[in-house]
Amino acid sequence: MYTQGLDGKIGPVREAETAEEKEREARFQARIDAEERIEPNDWMPEGYRRTLIRQISQHAHSEIVGMLPEGNWVTRAPTLRRKAILLAKIQDEAGHGLYLYSACETLGVERAELVEQLLAGKAKYSSIFNYPTLTWADVGMIGWLVDGAAIMNQVPLQRCSYGPYARAMVRICKEESFHQRQGYEIVMTLAQGTPEQRRMAQESLDRWWWPALMMFGPPDSDSVHTAQSMKWKIKRVTNDELRQKFVDVTVPQAERLGLRIPDPQLRWNPERGHYDFGPVPWDEFWRVIAGEGPCNRERLEQRRRAHEEGRWVREAALAHAEKRRLRDRAA
Numbered sequence: 581m582y583t584q585g586l587d588g589k590i591g592p593v594r595e596a597e598t599a600e601e602k603e604r605e606a607r608f609q610a611r612i613d614a615e616e617r618i619e620p621n622d623w624m625p626e627g628y629r630r631t632l633i634r635q636i637s638q639h640a641h642s643e644i645v646g647m648l649p650e651g652n653w654v655t656r657a658p659t660l661r662r663k664a665i666l667l668a669k670i671q672d673e674a675g676h677g678l679y680l681y682s683a684c685e686t687l688g689v690e691r692a693e694l695v696e697q698l699l700a701g702k703a704k705y706s707s708i709f710n711y712p713t714l715t716w717a718d719v720g721m722i723g724w725l726v727d728g729a730a731i732m733n734q735v736p737l738q739r740c741s742y743g744p745y746a747r748a749m750v751r752i753c754k755e756e757s758f759h760q761r762q763g764y765e766i767v768m769t770l771a772q773g774t775p776e777q778r779r780m781a782q783e784s785l786d787r788w789w790w791p792a793l794m795m796f797g798p799p800d801s802d803s804v805h806t807a808q809s810m811k812w813k814i815k816r817v818t819n820d821e822l823r824q825k826f827v828d829v830t831v832p833q834a835e836r837l838g839l840r841i842p843d844p845q846l847r848w849n850p851e852r853g854h855y856d857f858g859p860v861p862w863d864e865f866w867r868v869i870a871g872e873g874p875c876n877r878e879r880l881e882q883r884r885r886a887h888e889e890g891r892w893v894r895e896a897a898l899a900h901a902e903k904r905r906l907r908d909r910a911a
């Protein structure tokens with residue numbers, strides 16, 4: 581079992597030692613360079629496997645924990661239609677978590693172990709889900725900005741070198757674009773509403789903008805895994821490139837909504853052909869990652885409770901499977 585690595589401290593990848601090992605790693609890299617997909621039964625370097633387990637499990641945990649801030653609004657959605665849409669969206673996220681745990685299991689780790697890591701507070705998930713959803717506008721903001729950032733991140737992952745991960749991303753990305761649009765539509769409705777609704781939308785954007793930019797991870801200069809992940813084609817685009825792309829796409833959307841992005845340094849740079857933007861508050865990012873965000877404790881507490889409450893379902897399913905196995909054997 582690969583329990584190490586889930587806390588992000590996997591240490592340097594061990595160098596190939598013997599000539600035979602070097603040869604095998606060179607063959608592996610040549611397959612990656614030739615854009616071949618790596619499949620579960622193929623040989624792969626231990627570092628590649630561990631990096632994928634870390635990344636895919638963090639991604640799976642993010643989908644599952646990500647259900648919580650939105651779940652907070654299911655009973656308070658303003659109309660029955662909004663409630664039905666929100667429920668469907670949250671169920672999609674559960675499905676994403678399940679695809680990803682399955683993809684991760686193809687690397688030789690068990691889902692129960694990954695879940696245990698999460699519940700023990702040893703695994704990471706996206707820092708964004710440690711922020712509270714205080715108003716209905718936050719549900720719109722999550723769809724527009726958080727799912728929007730997720731799409732930006734995940735579209736290049738459809739070309740990830742590891743087959744099961746890349747394939748899981750195809751369907752996930754289709755669903756994410758529905759999520760992004762439902763969020764944008766909520767925000768648009770508010771932005772075209774009463775002055776109070778417009779204020780609510782603006783206040784929400786003010787709180788979510790910087791955490792959304794943090795979703796792409798630390799700057800490339802501080803990102804320990806980027807270079808190796810790019811070489812292995814697990815990652816296709818760097819954190820800073822994705823962040824820039826997100827800003828470039830989102831600023832015109834905010835303008836159309838008549839909302840103001842809370843960044844006084846934000847302006848179009850015709851020479852670069854991109855928006856320049858102010859410094860991301862990285863201190864806050866590192867604090868949230870370290871467990872000191874506004875809702876870290878609450879989220880884990882809620883997951884632990886849900887896991888406990890679901891225990892009888894897991895036990896019943898296992899007992900049922902065992903009974904069927906015995907029956908099949910007797911027949």
Ligand SMILES: [Fe+2]
Nearest residue numbers: 643672673676
């Ligand atoms: Fe998702």
Ligand SMILES: [Fe+2]
Nearest residue numbers: 673727756759
């Ligand atoms: Fe989503």
